Amino acid sequence: MSRQSVQMELAERPETNIIPGQTFRLVSVPVPTEADLQDGQLLVESLYISLDPAMRGWLVDRPSYLPPVQIGEVMRAGAIARVLASKSSVAAPGDIVSALVGFAEVRILHESAGTVQKAFPLPPNGKVTDLLGVLGLTGMTAYFGMTKIGEPNKGETVVVTAAAGATGSVAAQIAKIKGARVIGTAGTDEKVRWLREEMGLDVALNYKDPDFQKKFKEATPDLIDVFFDNVGGEQLDMALARANKFSRFVICGGISQYNTAEPQGPKNFLNVITQRIKVQGFIVLDYATEFGAALQQLSQWLAEGKIRRKETIVKGGLKAAEGAMISLFEGHNTGKLMIEVKNPEGESKL
Amino acid sequence: MSRQSVQMELAERPETNIIPGQTFRLVSVPVPTEADLQDGQLLVESLYISLDPAMRGWLVDRPSYLPPVQIGEVMRAGAIARVLASKSSVAAPGDIVSALVGFAEVRILHESAGTVQKAFPLPPNGKVTDLLGVLGLTGMTAYFGMTKIGEPNKGETVVVTAAAGATGSVAAQIAKIKGARVIGTAGTDEKVRWLREEMGLDVALNYKDPDFQKKFKEATPDLIDVFFDNVGGEQLDMALARANKFSRFVICGGISQYNTAEPQGPKNFLNVITQRIKVQGFIVLDYATEFGAALQQLSQWLAEGKIRRKETIVKGGLKAAEGAMISLFEGHNTGKLMIEVKNPEGESKL
Known part of the structure; x- marks a missing residue:
């Protein structure tokens, strides 16, 4: 047989x-x-x-x-x-x-x-x-989304949703490397602790916390310059309400909407006009010609301990x-x- | 007195x-x-x-x-x-x-x-x-939105909503000048006739037509490369469903949502990722340093009869x-x- x-x-x-x-x-x-x-x-x-x-x-x-x-x-x-x-x-x-x-x-x-x-x-x-992680499509998704679309500048405020996830955790760390103030969201207190204590994020918030909206607002006193989104739905709406002028919304994923038959569009969409937001989606495969350079950079950051996983x-x-x-x-x-x-x-x- | x-x-x-x-x-x-x-x-x-x-x-x-x-x-x-x-x-x-x-x-x-x-x-x-019109903030809104964000190429498909409105009618004609195939939407048959016969649009559709969705789909066999939106709501959602890869969505206005207390977000928002759409809002006042050049160009097009109003x-x-x-x-x-x-x-x- x-x-x-x-x-x-x-x-x-x-x-x-x-x-x-x-x-x-x-x-x-x-x-x-x-x-x-x-x-x-x-x-x-x-x-x-x-x-x-x-x-x-x-x-x-x-x-x-x-x-x-x-x-x-x-x-x-x-x-x-x-x-x-x-x-x-x-x-x-x-x-x-x-x-x-x-x-x-x-x-x-x-x-x-x-x-x-x-x-x-x-x-x-x-x-x-x-x-499969930092040195695979996952890490490169974070890399291209953050560096090509988000383009955070030193001192800017960056919010990453699902920041304890595979892509989010790399994206958040790249924003830190670029000198931004980084806020991450996640769904358990353990993930939040990990983001704050081990990943070195400036703020980490549990989106299931009843006071999440209030804390989200308090954590973004200077509004949001870069929003790296893996979640969509309510968190995207909250970010639109806190978007800074000329902010960049990197639409990497929308996991809150994948399993629903009735997706919720962002109600605060018109802030795209008043705040002149650029909302851009991307697929990592579009950057195939630049994979070599990205992997070299990610390998270096991993070797230097600037990216943990x-x-x-x-x-x-x-x-x-x-x-x-x-x-x-x-x-x-x-x-x-x-x-x-x-x-x-x-x-x-x- | x-x-x-x-x-x-x-x-x-x-x-x-x-x-x-x-x-x-x-x-x-x-x-x-x-x-x-x-x-x-x-x-x-x-x-x-x-x-x-x-x-x-x-x-x-x-x-x-x-x-x-x-x-x-x-x-x-x-x-x-x-x-x-x-x-x-x-x-x-x-x-x-x-x-x-x-x-x-x-x-x-x-x-x-x-x-x-x-x-x-x-x-x-x-x-x-x-x-107040072509040579004012209205015309310049159309000009900057279409040329700086939409950037239509020759042969591409451009859709303009509220195309019979002040801004839309100029935006649609600029897209024609750039060599695009231009589809306009409006809310009366008279406006639709005007767009087709006097403004020279390739297709004009009445969004109140019961077959609008079907006709919209038929009018975009090669999908949409540039969507210049003044309306939002359902038309924005339909455009997201017909968006081409790497399309540009110029968010100029959202008149369908201005008078509502419960704005509708675009349900097809996740197409932003799969089609790698760039959705960008803008305010004409941001381009103040370029007003002179824009007015010169718009005056020339008006004088040449390339823009009618x-x-x-x-x-x-x-x-x-x-x-x-x-x-x-x-x-x-x-x-x-x-x-x-x-x-x-x-x-x-x-």
Whole structure:
């Protein structure tokens, strides 16, 4: 009997929340072998799979910056993987790559997707999982959003929502590096403490605090110059009400709105005119030609200790993927959330 | 007995719509004379007073780009006026000026407000009322919004809302001059006909048409590259749903939301991310240092017949001001709406 590989496929598009046992389906398929490879293809095994809020958008059947995941297709996800066999010049057997492997233990990828990247040398204090976090698309999302759109100046006030999340925590630290006064929001007192004590933010606020609105106002006496938003909804509205003239609103995500069938638009939208706000959305993939320079900068900041990070690594392999994805939208993770499929130093966790 | 000057003061802040006989109060005051002037002041009589959607915002008791009009204060408004007496070097008796005279027949202004501008030589086909329209803040609002934020390229699709209004009609024509395909929306079939037949727009649509949404979609097969918005609300939401990648949304106004106590935020806001939209608000006064160059360009386009305009001039002086202001929000005007207080060529209309 051939060895089996577990993978998670999209079974049904969720209307609102992901439904355990219904949205996704765990299946076993025969492990592909070297003999199955065509020119330009690589056979890889997943080590760590990334969980990102953006994945919710890929489940919606609507044209977007990436095509929607189809019913019956393996759920798309970024991952760190090891090459088992290769008919591609991109990477050789044994190499570690980052790639859109998807929710699969073993998979054949094609180099032409442009998404298979051989791991670059890590800084002295770097870890392989950083390739999904600070030194992956997550870190670069924070980097390009903050430096290309937010452009904080020394002494300006920057607010980052979901600041204890993977992207937010890097974005907030980049704003600190740029000399801004940085306020972060998060959903638990523990995250707030972490932001204040370990990430060095000037102010951290729990958005579930009954006095949040009052505290938010008090924390922004000079109004907001840069708003780096991962949340949307009420926090976006509050920020519009506290926006400074010529402020920049970096629209990175809107996790409060992803699972709702009736999204709430920002009621204070007209402040965009009176305060001359620039509200701009972006997708990290648009900056692909600048990835090299961004990674070099992020590696340097990581090596210098100017950027710190935390990871929430869920063990249990693909069986834990569905639960981990649901917990992402419930805000249980601090820093980068990922599933460990196979520890590269040890045994398979399956 | 001294001569009297009529003026309209703010009596009560409206919660939603302006209420006839309640929001404003018409009063008579003794006409000031030359003897009342201090150094730097000018005594002026209004000829034409401008009515603009932005005036609604000045009635709200909230800090903004201009201070709110106070209860008992003459309502702020732009005007074309004639200088009766002057202790300022800005203009001499007999000169025509454009200034924030307000809703008043005769008034003393101070030059230091920086808002008293001596009329510049008009192009051959120019009229004095153009100083409130194409060659005034209205035309420049269209100019800066379209050229500095919208930046339409040849062949791109531009949508202008309230395209038969004062600002919209100029904005739409500038987009045509830049070689774009231009779609305008308006609220009557007559305006739509005017936009198509006289303004030369590629498509004009009545937003009150039951099939508007369908027609809007059909009119934007290549999606929208520049959205120049004066309206907000549903039209903004429809545009977000049809936004092209890297489109520019010029937020000039939101007249659909000015009179409501419960503003509607754009439900499709998250498209800002997926389509990487830049949404930017602006105030024409921010471009003051570039007014000269803008007026030169607009004068040239007017002289060349590349920009045409229409005016809706309400006779009856200040007694007609309240009704005219209400009609502005009901969308009765095509092109620039103004009150004639005194025809410079003839007798006073009071």
